[in-house]
Amino acid sequence: MRSTPTPVSGSSARIEAWSGRQFAERVEDAMDIYARAMQYPQHAAAQRSVTARKHVSHEGFACRAAVLEQGALIGFGYGYTTLPGQWWHDLVRRALTPESAEDWLADAFELSELHVLPGFQGGGVGRRLLLELAGAIPHAAMLLSTPDADTRAFRLYHDLGFLDLRRHYLFPGDSRPFAVLGARLPLGTGG
Numbered sequence: 001m002r003s004t005p006t007p008v009s010g011s012s013a014r015i016e017a018w019s020g021r022q023f024a025e026r027v028e029d030a031m032d033i034y035a036r037a038m039q040y041p042q043h044a045a046a047q048r049s050v051t052a053r054k055h056v057s058h059e060g061f062a063c064r065a066a067v068l069e070q071g072a073l074i075g076f077g078y079g080y081t082t083l084p085g086q087w088w089h090d091l092v093r094r095a096l097t098p099e100s101a102e103d104w105l106a107d108a109f110e111l112s113e114l115h116v117l118p119g120f121q122g123g124g125v126g127r128r129l130l131l132e133l134a135g136a137i138p139h140a141a142m143l144l145s146t147p148d149a150d151t152r153a154f155r156l157y158h159d160l161g162f163l164d165l166r167r168h169y170l171f172p173g174d175s176r177p178f179a180v181l182g183a184r185l186p187l188g189t190g191g
C-alpha cells in the first residue's frame, strides 16, 4: 500500500542495495516517486512501471533505495549495463560522434532513473544514492540523460564530475531537449 511519508529530513534515510526482485516488489512506489519528481501525470507512473519491471532482468542491473525508518521509500536510483539493441543505447550511439560512442559506450552503466520525492529533495539523498551506485558497479563509466536545463539534477551531475557528451538532443517521443552526460568510474577520475 502506498503511504505518504510525514515531512522528516531525508538525512535520516538509509540507503539500501536492492536486488531486482526487491525493486520489482516496490516498483509502484518507485514510479509514484518518478512521476511526482518529474511532474508527470500519474498515469505515467503506471506506464513506466511496466518498463521498469522489464529493466530488472537486464544484465548488470543495480539499484539503491533511500528508505525511512518505517520503510517508506523516498528515493531510488537504478540502471544496468548499456548494450547494443537497447533503445537508449542505440539512440545515444547515433547522438555521439563515432569516436565518442566507441570510447564511452564500450563498458558503461546506464543510470536509467534517479529520483527523490519532492519533499525530500535538496538534502543530499540523491547524491548519496548516486555515489553508492557508482561505487558498487564494475563498469568503466556511468552514462545518463537528463532534461537539458538548469536543474538540480544537472547541477548534481556536474558537481560529481559528469561531462557533457551531447547537449540539446531530442529523443523520439519527447519534445524537451536532453543532455547526455558521462563520468569515468570511480567518480572523480576525470574524463
Ligand SMILES: CC(C)(COP(=O)(O)OP(=O)(O)OC[C@H]1O[C@@H](n2cnc3c(N)ncnc32)[C@H](O)[C@@H]1OP(=O)(O)O)[C@@H](O)C(=O)NCCC(=O)NCCS
Binding pocket: 037, 038, 114, 115, 116, 117, 120, 121, 122, 123, 124, 125, 126, 127, 128, 144, 145, 146, 147, 151, 152, 153, 154, 155, 156
Ligand atoms: C535530481 C535529484 C534526484 C537529486 O536528488 P536530491 O536529493 O534532490 O539532490 P541532493 O540534495 O543530493 O543534491 C542536489 C542539491 O542539494 C544540495 N545539497 C547536497 N547535500 C546537501 C545537504 N546535506 N544539505 C543541503 N543541501 C544539500 C546540493 O548542493 C544541490 O544543490 P543545488 O540545488 O543548489 O544544486 C532530485 O532532486 C530529483 O528527483 N529531482 C527531480 C527528478 C529529476 O530531475 N531526476 C533526475 C532525472 S535525470
